[in-house]
Amino acid sequence: xxxxxxxxxxxxxxxxxxxxxxxxxxxxxxxxxxxxxxxxxxxxxxxxxxxxxxxxxxxxxxxxxxxxxxxxxxxxxxxxxxxxxxxxxxxxxxxxxxxxxxxxxxxxxxxxxxxxxxxxxxxxxxxxxxxxxxxxxxxxxxxxxxxxxxxxxxxxxxxxxxxxxxxxxxxxxxxxxxxxxxxxxxxxxxxxxxxxxxxxxxxxxxxxxxxxxxxxxxxxxxxxxxx
Numbered sequence: 001x002x003x004x005x006x007x008x009x010x011x012x013x014x015x016x017x018x019x020x021x022x023x024x025x026x027x028x029x030x031x032x033x034x035x036x037x038x039x040x041x042x043x044x045x046x047x048x049x050x051x052x053x054x055x056x057x058x059x060x061x062x063x064x065x066x067x068x069x070x071x072x073x074x075x076x077x078x079x080x081x082x083x084x085x086x087x088x089x090x091x092x093x094x095x096x097x098x099x100x101x102x103x104x105x106x107x108x109x110x111x112x113x114x115x116x117x118x119x120x121x122x123x124x125x126x127x128x129x130x131x132x133x134x135x136x137x138x139x140x141x142x143x144x145x146x147x148x149x150x151x152x153x154x155x156x157x158x159x160x161x162x163x164x165x166x167x168x169x170x171x172x173x174x175x176x177x178x179x180x181x182x183x184x185x186x187x188x189x190x191x192x193x194x195x196x197x198x199x200x201x202x203x204x205x206x207x208x209x210x211x212x213x214x215x216x217x218x219x220x221x222x223x224x225x226x227x
Contacts, residue, residue: 006167006200007034007057012066014052026052027063028223036167039194039201041211044220050204051172053220057202058170059087071167088117092161092199094190096173098153100145100160107132107141110160117164124163131159134196135189151182158190162197169194171203175210187213 014027026049034040042050055061057068059075068075070090078086092113100109107128114124132138135155145153154174161169174190175183187210194201203210211217219226 004036005033006036006038006071007032007202008069009033009057010067010069012053012056012068013064014049014056014061015064026223027056030066030223030225032057032218032225034168034200034202036200037198038216039191039214040203041214041217042202042204042220043206043208043211043217044226046206048220049223050220054170054172054202054204058091058093058168059083085117088113089164090167092164092166092169094154094157094161094169094171094174096176098145098157100153100156102145105142105144106137106148106156109145109156110163113160113164119164128159128163131162134193135159149182150178151186154178154186155189158186158193162193162199165197167200169199169201171201173204173206175205175207183207184209 009030009032012027012030013025015023015025018024030053042053044050052061056063059068062076073086075083075086101112104112107125110128110131111124114127115121129138129141132141135158137152137155140148140152148156158174171190175186178186191213203214205211
């Protein structure tokens with residue numbers, strides 16, 4: 001039985017202007033298909049374009065050339081406002097730095113993407129509490145980020161990425177700032193949640209153990225997928 005393709009990138013290129021008449025090419029022609037429910041690890045040396053690729057696939061940055069289809073939608077044909085709405089509902093992000101808002105509690109941080117797309121506050125709070133329970137932080141719901149450990153902050157960031165039930169989750173070195181033991185616990189949590197909630201995951205990592213757990217490894221070299 002053929003898997004359904006959730007994401008399809010074709011001839012993807014991304015350059016950045018470095019002067020009036022000069023550009024720095026970072027992504028140099030990438031074709032990539034990702035099946036629904038698949039977990040993919042993107043690896044490669046620093047500076048080869050891993051994070052740039054993730055930003056383009058996540059629609060945070062428009063490509064210089066090429067296209068990205070998510071669930072059959074050519075997303076970069078949308079204007080910025082429509083693209084932002086699509087991103088909020090369809091894609092969840094986990095970064096190396098948790099990016100939690102310091103003035104808000106754990107549950108408020110998790111609820112934030114849902115509030116942006118005007119979900120029912122009562123239902124949203126209930127869903128956030130369920131996620132807090134799933135990540136083992138039900139008793140930390142009303143703690144602010146500075147009252148949480150680094151591992152707990154990242155767990156909250158994972159829950160925030162899942163709150164809108166996105167089709168696709170993108171993670172950029174999600175355990176890069178954690179010690180080995182805490183990182184392994186976060187990996188277990190992320191994998192379990194992604195499978196339990198039937199999400200598709202693309203994770204950028206330098207961690208070989210984390211990459212080995214994925215369904216498929218994509219290695220980048222000099223802005224391209226290494227053959």
